Amino acid sequence: MRRRSLEVAVVFAFAILLVSRSVLLPSWASQVAPLLAGLLIFAGSLPYLQRFRVPSSAILVGLLVAVYVAASAASGVTDNFVKSLSIGFLWFVAFLVAANVEPNEKSRFFKLVLVAAVLELAIAVGETLIGLPSIRSMVAATQDGIYTVRPNTILGAWTNRAQGTIGYPIPLAHFFALGLAIVVFAHLGLSIFNRWLAAILLFAGILLTGTRSGVAAALASLAAGLLVSRRGEQSKLRIWLLVLLATAALLGVLILMDQENLSTDGSFTHRVGVLTSIGEIVRLPAERVLFGSGLNSHESLFELGYLGTSGTFAVDNGFITLLIYTGVVGLVSFLVVTGRALGHGTPDEVSVLVGSLTFSMTYDFINWHLHAALFFAMAGLTFSRQNTFFDTDPKVSVINRSEA
Structure with missing residues (x-):
């Protein structure tokens, strides 16, 4: 039996998040997008909520959200507190609903x-290779109506970096990389030819964004998916050791390929500066180290000199952003949930998660509502097949471990 209200709600929520930073929506849309998307998904799931299972890992997601909201409230900035409530609500709802999807619903969502990835690719071609003014100004521009032409750092200055409706090249590359992982590993009934064609086109989309880390993330996610597909032949520890080594090797190769340019590359030196600032961050007051400083608190850390900067207030690292926002407690909760998800996920799910984690080393994807929601949804999917959960159906025992 299809749960149509839930499926329709997810489609609309996904569409809102996909274009929330585009000129297609008014300027206030990006501010209310997480709340609207979360409410849509919650409303669509209401008829089925009594039968929902709540994975034990949902406690950790709830702890992460609680710390995030409490730290934002403690900052004294009402706007950030309200935003953190809506963002945290979206994270939790995405995780919980995904943990209760059925295989056919997962397949439809991947499709x-x-x-959406194919549509974004068409937009990317129109704004870069063809350079259509109408696409740039009416579709791919940001909400202020401005389209920035950035020289492509992979293909060369003869073309610019695509940003699609997502609003910036790196998140668009992230989206293409997730689509690439899905088309390669998910069971969607595609022929070998169509699977290869879609994979090649999506990788070309990454190149159109001019995102070097996108190439590394795509390769890392493919390596992770391949390793997990052989999970029965190797121990989990060996698999994840290989994944980490492969990711490090790919990043190292990209650095060595362009070592001379990177020494004067502002984006590279900025990210290194942020990484080397961890020692300063842990010198904050103990309560801020443990529980974080709340949403957007990174800006004050730049101003106070805790974070190295090259003229931008972007952290460009998802892990450090979470450390700043939610402290050690929130970051550890996130890492434990992620580790559990990686240990239980199927090749397509793990491939998507590893791609996002790789991107987390180059930009703070947790601040991009589309990608944060997709990450928590993908983590939730990995728990949909586990047998340890809290059950909301009063006819079922509170904690079911009968098949564990």
């Missing part, structure tokens, strides 16, 4: 992501 939705691929359709």
